[in-house]
Amino acid sequence: xxxxxxxxxxADKWTKHKNDIDLVNPANKRNIDVIVVGTxxxxxxxxxxxxxxGYNVKTFCYQDSPRRAHSxxxxxxxxxxxxxxxDGDSVYRLFYDTIKGGxxxxxxxxxYRLAEVSTNIIDQxxxxxxxFAREYGGLLDNRSFGGVLVSRTFYAKGQTxxxxxxxxxxxxxxxxxxxxxxSHTRHEMLDLVLVDGKARGIIARxxxxxEIERHSAHAVVIASGGYxxxxxxxxxxxxxxVMAAWKAHKRGxxxxxxxxxxxxxxxxxxxxxxxxxxxxxxESLRNDGRIWVPKKLEDAKAIQQGKLKPTELKEEDRDYxxxxxxxxxxxxxxxxVASRAAxxxxxxxxxxxxxxxxxYLDFSAAIxxxxxxxxxxxxxxxxxxxxxxxxxxxxxxxxxxxxxxxYEKIVDQNPYKTPMMIYPAVHxxxxxLWVDYNLQTTIPNCYAAGEAxxxxxxxxxxxxxxxxxxxADGYFVLPYTIGDQLASDIRTGPIPTDSKEFDEAxxxxxxxxxxxxxxxxxxxxxxxxxxxxxxxxxxxxxxxNAKDLKEAINEIAALRKDFWxxxxxxxxxxxxxxxxxxxxxxxxxxxxxxxxxKDALERNESCGGHFREEYQTPEGEALRDDKNFKFVSxxxxxxxxxxxxxxxxxxxxxxxxxxxxxxx
Amino acid sequence: MKLFLKIWRQKDGNTKGKMVDYTLDxxxxxxxxLEMLDILNEELIAKGEVPIEFDHDCREGICGTCSxxxxxxxxxxxxxxxxxxxxMRSFNDGDTIVIEPWxxxxxxxxxxxxxxxxxxxxxxxAGGFISVNTSGRPVDANAIPIEKEMxxxxxxxxxxxxxxxCVAACKNASAMLFTSAKVSQFALxxxxxxxxxxxxxxxxxxxxxxxxxxxxxTGACEVECPKGxxxxxxxxxxxxxxxxxxxx
Numbered sequence: 001x002x003x004x005x006x007x008x009x010x011a012d013k014w015t016k017h018k019n020d021i022d023l024v025n026p027a028n029k030r031n032i033d034v035i036v037v038g039t040x041x042x043x044x045x046x047x048x049x050x051x052x053x054g055y056n057v058k059t060f061c062y063q064d065s066p067r068r069a070h071s072x073x074x075x076x077x078x079x080x081x082x083x084x085x086x087d088g089d090s091v092y093r094l095f096y097d098t099i100k101g102g103x104x105x106x107x108x109x110x111x112y113r114l115a116e117v118s119t120n121i122i123d124q125x126x127x128x129x130x131x132f133a134r135e136y137g138g139l140l141d142n143r144s145f146g147g148v149l150v151s152r153t154f155y156a157k158g159q160t161x162x163x164x165x166x167x168x169x170x171x172x173x174x175x176x177x178x179x180x181x182x183s184h185t186r187h188e189m190l191d192l193v194l195v196d197g198k199a200r201g202i203i204a205r206x207x208x209x210x211e212i213e214r215h216s217a218h219a220v221v222i223a224s225g226g227y228x229x230x231x232x233x234x235x236x237x238x239x240x241x242v243m244a245a246w247k248a249h250k251r252g253x254x255x256x257x258x259x260x261x262x263x264x265x266x267x268x269x270x271x272x273x274x275x276x277x278x279x280x281x282x283e284s285l286r287n288d289g290r291i292w293v294p295k296k297l298e299d300a301k302a303i304q305q306g307k308l309k310p311t312e313l314k315e316e317d318r319d320y321x322x323x324x325x326x327x328x329x330x331x332x333x334x335x336x337v338a339s340r341a342a343x344x345x346x347x348x349x350x351x352x353x354x355x356x357x358x359x360y361l362d363f364s365a366a367i368x369x370x371x372x373x374x375x376x377x378x379x380x381x382x383x384x385x386x387x388x389x390x391x392x393x394x395x396x397x398x399x400x401x402x403x404x405x406x407y408e409k410i411v412d413q414n415p416y417k418t419p420m421m422i423y424p425a426v427h428x429x430x431x432x433l434w435v436d437y438n439l440q441t442t443i444p445n446c447y448a449a450g451e452a453x454x455x456x457x458x459x460x461x462x463x464x465x466x467x468x469x470x471x472a473d474g475y476f477v478l479p480y481t482i483g484d485q486l487a488s489d490i491r492t493g494p495i496p497t498d499s500k501e502f503d504e505a506x507x508x509x510x511x512x513x514x515x516x517x518x519x520x521x522x523x524x525x526x527x528x529x530x531x532x533x534x535x536x537x538x539x540x541x542x543x544x545n546a547k548d549l550k551e552a553i554n555e556i557a558a559l560r561k562d563f564w565x566x567x568x569x570x571x572x573x574x575x576x577x578x579x580x581x582x583x584x585x586x587x588x589x590x591x592x593x594x595x596x597x598k599d600a601l602e603r604n605e606s607c608g609g610h611f612r613e614e615y616q617t618p619e620g621e622a623l624r625d626d627k628n629f630k631f632v633s634x635x636x637x638x639x640x641x642x643x644x645x646x647x648x649x650x651x652x653x654x655x656x657x658x659x660x661x662x663x664x
Numbered sequence: 665m666k667l668f669l670k671i672w673r674q675k676d677g678n679t680k681g682k683m684v685d686y687t688l689d690x691x692x693x694x695x696x697x698l699e700m701l702d703i704l705n706e707e708l709i710a711k712g713e714v715p716i717e718f719d720h721d722c723r724e725g726i727c728g729t730c731s732x733x734x735x736x737x738x739x740x741x742x743x744x745x746x747x748x749x750x751x752m753r754s755f756n757d758g759d760t761i762v763i764e765p766w767x768x769x770x771x772x773x774x775x776x777x778x779x780x781x782x783x784x785x786x787x788x789x790a791g792g793f794i795s796v797n798t799s800g801r802p803v804d805a806n807a808i809p810i811e812k813e814m815x816x817x818x819x820x821x822x823x824x825x826x827x828x829x830c831v832a833a834c835k836n837a838s839a840m841l842f843t844s845a846k847v848s849q850f851a852l853x854x855x856x857x858x859x860x861x862x863x864x865x866x867x868x869x870x871x872x873x874x875x876x877x878x879x880x881x882t883g884a885c886e887v888e889c890p891k892g893x894x895x896x897x898x899x900x901x902x903x904x905x906x907x908x909x910x911x912x
């Protein structure tokens with residue numbers, strides 16, 4: 001596997017690469033078309049920037065507007081090595097934290113570039129009018145996130161993703177207005193079209209009319225997000241799917257590290273069988289919330305049975321297990337570590353809701369601390385406890401108001417008065433399409449950006465780094481690197497859609513839709529999706545072992561067979577049909593799920609979000625095997641998922657010493 | 665609990681629609697409203713009927729996709745939330761619930777409860793942006809300090825999720841609250857000043873072209889807005905519009 005990371009000193013690689021790659025002159029850009037699939041942070045920012053540069057861009061999203069992509073739901077913030085707080089941050093430190101946070105399973109060159117352009121992102125967004133949180137002096141405010149010892153996270157209350165996405169959407173709108181972007185909403189990519197081995201277009205379905213359309217271009221950018229909905233219950237939006245990336249995979253793009261999935265520690269616990277999705281409570285809450293369970297098993301039982309309230313439990317009867325196990329990072333350990341620690345306590349019987357699958361996230365200490373500070377700055381002498389609490393609650397509301405409101409609406413409990421209950425949930429996928437330094441997949445002219453690629457987060461992503469990566473790829477990386485390949489296309493001319501390649505791809509799409517519509521009709525799509533989700537969560541979730549993974553592989557293959565024979569899709573294919581949309585997405589998950597389990601079985605080590613029970617230290621920490629597994633798994637499609645062929649990209653660490661990852 | 669549902673069914677934009685009655689049993693109070701509809705749809709699919717189409721995506725109140733008129737109120741009886749955040753604990757056993765799509769000329773029905781809100785996109789395309797290219801070399805983010813109060817006000821305006829509840833709530837189907845939120849976000853920031861006059865003129869022109877009604881200061885939009893976007897924004901847009909008109 002050639003990652004095409006340029007030679008030379010780490011800090012000079014990106015500058016040197018930009019100087020070396022081919023450019024397309026402005027007049028020629030007008031003759032080149034680029035398709036962008038997905039309009040979240042990565043796709044939206046890429047589309048806007050490519051159009052600014054002069055390319056003709058066509059965007060596709062399944063939502064009714066680009067503004068609704070699920071980047072919008074990111075809450076906590078975006079990292080950047082600005083060092084505005086003067087707390088010792090630097091590009092190198094952000095780079096180091098990200099490599100370490102990813103448990104030494106990401107590429108040095110890519111991650112350094114990410115850290116390097118992170119500062120430009122903040123400048124760019126402020127220039128676009130993104131209203132970040134500010135201090136009273138008028139300068140930008142920062143906060144801390146897990147796995148780091150500095151404050152480098154920029155934010156807009158608990159709606160940072162929304163504000164950044166609306167920034168990218170506005171940049172797109174400017175180009176749509178100029179006619180440089182043609183936006184196709186309520187459209188879904190159903191296949192990638194290759195001509196002479198290069199990505200030259202897509203087959204898309206108009207989700208309103210059901211019409212199958214052909215769209216050609218000189219390059220295709222896949223920015224369709226992650227595949228966490230594989231688990232049915234997740235913090236993803238309902239429509240999130242792997243279709244675009246999976247179709248590219250089936251056409252020859254290697255799929256990297258599918259088993260690297262992030263399970264986020266602070267989500268609202270599952271309440272019942274009817275549940276359709278899980279809601280995240282931002283990691284930023286761990287700045288001020290303390291995580292605990294009862295110290296004594298009998299107290300935990302009493303709480304589970306509703307006989308004891310958490311506020312009645314004395315301080316010495318509480319086990320702040322993260323502070324106990326990881327004194328240096330405390331409640332701000334990385335996500336994989338925090339999630340596993342919660343599972344460990346709940347598995348041991350200390351869970352705090354009726355199912356025993358929840359821990360507390362408690363703000364009472366922060367409320368009192370802020371209250372006392374506020375009383376002082378307001379000139380209040382000897383305030384009583386109620387006043388301090390009231391002032392403190394106001395400060396906490398200003399910081400996290402929308403999150404607290406969201407929690408109260410769902411759980412029907414007031415988190416200012418009683419601790420939140422939280423439990424881990426599937427949140428992000430580090431794996432994705434394999435890309436080189438140019439973000440090009442193994443198919444020439446097919447690129448992948450944002451969560452859809454695998455590139456920067458290794459085996460675990462740090463908080464507030466997804467927004468950073470999406471915008472880095474879209475605003476600052478892809479628009480430059482794509483020129484290297486497109487420079488050879490300046491004389492190609494428009495790509496015709498009446499070729500045999502488009503005929504074949506469109507026929508495939510029709511055949512597949514007909515097959516989905518003609519199932520025996522025993523069970524609905526959701527029936528299959530829920531079973532798949534249970535297999536994934538129980539056997540490929542927070543901890544995995546060889547026996548479970550082997551079972552998962554067989555069960556998923558059997559479920560897939562059953563699905564194709566018996567699924568029931570009502571209505572017509574030639575009209576709006578949400579069940580047909582879901583069926584196509586679940587069909588892909590039923591293939592990817594098996595590859596996921598196969599990848600997890602193959603990786604005989606624990607690293608980041610991938611925890612294999614067979615490989616742990618006596619204290620229960622992850623045990624990596626750098627001798628045998630310091631590589632990226634890149635899977636080549638060979639028909640059935642079980643036949644997928646493994647390619648390895650060896651990871652070289654020239655600037656960082658590979659160590660055991662410790663947050664103690 | 666058992667519920668009696670009256671739901672708008674319409675095959676497509678060219679076919680006449682009608683209200684259809686459904687009875688649903690076994691609804692639990694901690695289900696969300698959309699999960700209740702999921703269960704109804706599963707029942708319909710099992711019976712071989714075509715399920716009810718409704719728009720939804722993030723199911724956590726931020727994407728702005730869900731859009732139902734419930735018993736005559738956009739996003740239902742609770743305030744400051746979207747339909748996806750509404751839970752069945754807000755209803756009682758035996759209730760009759762009327763579910764309709766947004767009703768406005770500028771939001772034509774696509775199917776059942778799904779409407780076309782692309783008119784909102786076109787208003788944004790007419791001027792809802794600051795014209796700055798991605799160069800990698802703009803001024804440093806901290807070069808221009810912005811008063812915290814102004815930054816916070818700008819943020820509050822910017823939290824609009826574009827769901828269209830303001831239009832659905834308005835007797836004139838006016839899009840003033842939506843349009844003014846974007847105008848305000850930029851009018852309150854130094855970065856937005858350069859294009860302020862053109863922005864407000866172009867966005868208002870597009871808003872009128874799309875067939876939205878006028879504002880008569882009733883304030884229903886503010887009451888029903890899930891994000892609490894303030895009427896102050898409409899006042900600010902009117903000022904911006906007037907001053908832009910005088911400048912010519």
